[in-house]
Amino acid sequence: MSANSRLTVAAHALTWIGLYQRRGHEVATSEQIATSVNTNPVVIRRLLAELSKAGLVDSRRGAGAGWMLARGLAAITLLDVYRAVEPGPVFALHRATPDPECVVGHGIGPVMAAVYDDVETALRRELAGTTLEDVLRDVLKAA
Amino acid sequence: MSANSRLTVAAHALTWIGLYQRRGHEVATSEQIATSVNTNPVVIRRLLAELSKAGLVDSRRGAGAGWMLARGLAAITLLDVYRAVEPGPVFALHRATPDPECVVGHGIGPVMAAVYDDVETALRRELAGTTLEDVLRDVLKAA
């Protein structure tokens, strides 16, 4: 499985913005966030654009521009972030339709789909149990 | 996330071998399985090679060669198959180490790792709850 870090980086960016705002700043720039994440500002802007479409952040343009949270850290769960940045499911069915003449080929699709539904539900339940406020608290606790 | 069908195809192949053996045949060939899955025999052999390393199937070479289950369908869970064919975790941490001078950059790695551990545990618990015997039963029920 292609392990991807989109959820990690998105959570990092949002947590960073939250802490920065808590310290009295109105907006955070993609360059500041990129420095903390250790990546390119465009990567951050691309990710924040998806989070913006999902209603998790707002952006301000022009001079003094930047990003701000659309709601508090306590009101954003990792599931919200996951939904915003992960396009597809973890597991997929066959790429090409299996042989419909074969009993297994004909029937296994729905069976696996049901299993994958349960897996996704469990995964989402876990992610829903952690808010970015929890993340920030644990981050500060470890410092 | 790159949705992959390795788990689906592996479960399909094993279930097919199990049913084929139950009908009185000793071994199944990669070509027969590939026909049911609707893919190339080499894809099946590559996947079964991984399942063989994991001790789920055995192969016989020479004339009359093919594949057979190493143990019954009821003794193989989807978690066993998942472990055999999925190399890495679902989520990854940062590709490049975040800024250690930043509180968030320094502390968020372990926090996210803990969350991902819980997610993987939940995912594995779900997969462990279904055996290939369950899969075959549901496949036959739907027919």
Add this chain to the structure above:
DNA sequence: TCAGTCGTAACCATAGTTGTTACAGCTACT
């Protein structure tokens, strides 16, 4: 000996992710 199959290497195509450069558009500030 030979036919059939495994085991595996090699190569290509496709797709997703990440990093990078570039540039148009917007707006507070001077």
Add this chain to the structure above:
DNA sequence: AGTAGCTGTAACAACTATGGTTACGACTGA
């Protein structure tokens, strides 16, 4: 007005994972 600074997005390259295909040596029952 003009400008500086940042967003928003396109374009491209590099890398990785997956899947499809061809090829061929290795093995073994008949």
